[in-house]
Amino acid sequence: MLGKPLVILGMMGSGKTSVSKVLSKKYGLNLYEMDSMIEEQQGIAIPQIFERHGEEYFRKLESDLLLDILDKKDVCVISTGGGVVKVAENLAMIKEKAVSVWLKVDVSVLLEHVGSGKGRPLLLQGDDPAETLEILLNTREALYSKADIHIDNNHNGHIHVLADQIMDAVFSLD
Ligand code: S3P
Numbered sequence: 155m156l157g158k159p160l161v162i163l164g165m166m167g168s169g170k171t172s173v174s175k176v177l178s179k180k181y182g183l184n185l186y187e188m189d190s191m192i193e194e195q196q197g198i199a200i201p202q203i204f205e206r207h208g209e210e211y212f213r214k215l216e217s218d219l220l221l222d223i224l225d226k227k228d229v230c231v232i233s234t235g236g237g238v239v240k241v242a243e244n245l246a247m248i249k250e251k252a253v254s255v256w257l258k259v260d261v262s263v264l265l266e267h268v269g270s271g272k273g274r275p276l277l278l279q280g281d282d283p284a285e286t287l288e289i290l291l292n293t294r295e296a297l298y299s300k301a302d303i304h305i306d307n308n309h310n311g312h313i314h315v316l317a318d319q320i321m322d323a324v325f326s327l328d
Contacts (some may be wrong), residue, residue: 186223240294256301265283
């Protein structure tokens with residue numbers, strides 16, 4: 155039995171939101187999609203939050219929201235933003251209070267998924283999205299790898315199969 159929230163981690167474009175929606179429906183878990191919640195709370199889109207207030211401000215909103223959700227002690231699924239692991243306290247909280255899943259995806263596949271990078275301010279900061287993704291992945295890989303479960307999501311399989319694969323891995327942790 156899943157006795158803790160399930161936290162989905164991974165780079166932008168790794169499929170966190172899609173699989174979280176399926177996990178929520180299929181397994182009857184409340185869904186917390188952090189980026190959408192922040193946008194709703196602030197009344198503006200993520201790129202505008204970055205533009206008006208900067209990344210640090212966004213990270214603070216993200217950390218506060220993560221804490222709020224974990225404090226609910228709801229057995230739910232939390233779809234995070236790719237950078238949530240950058241803040242050490244976030245990762246520590248996730249390790250303590252949740253079961254974490256890293257959706258592992260290579261840069262070439264991430265690139266296909268993020269397209270022009272619209273809605274992803276960090277991707278648009280450099281001239282070359284592939285290079286930016288590569289750098290981000292290199293700096294975050296060691297953090298994502300602290301997740302309890304690692305799932306390869308390079309092969310564009312059926313989303314329900316991916317969701318079941320995640321739940322099988324969760325149940326085999328016990
Ligand atoms: C970010 C990823 C985004 C969003 C913000 C920052 C990152 O979420 O939180 O643009 O630092 O990787 P997705 O992973 O859902 O794209």
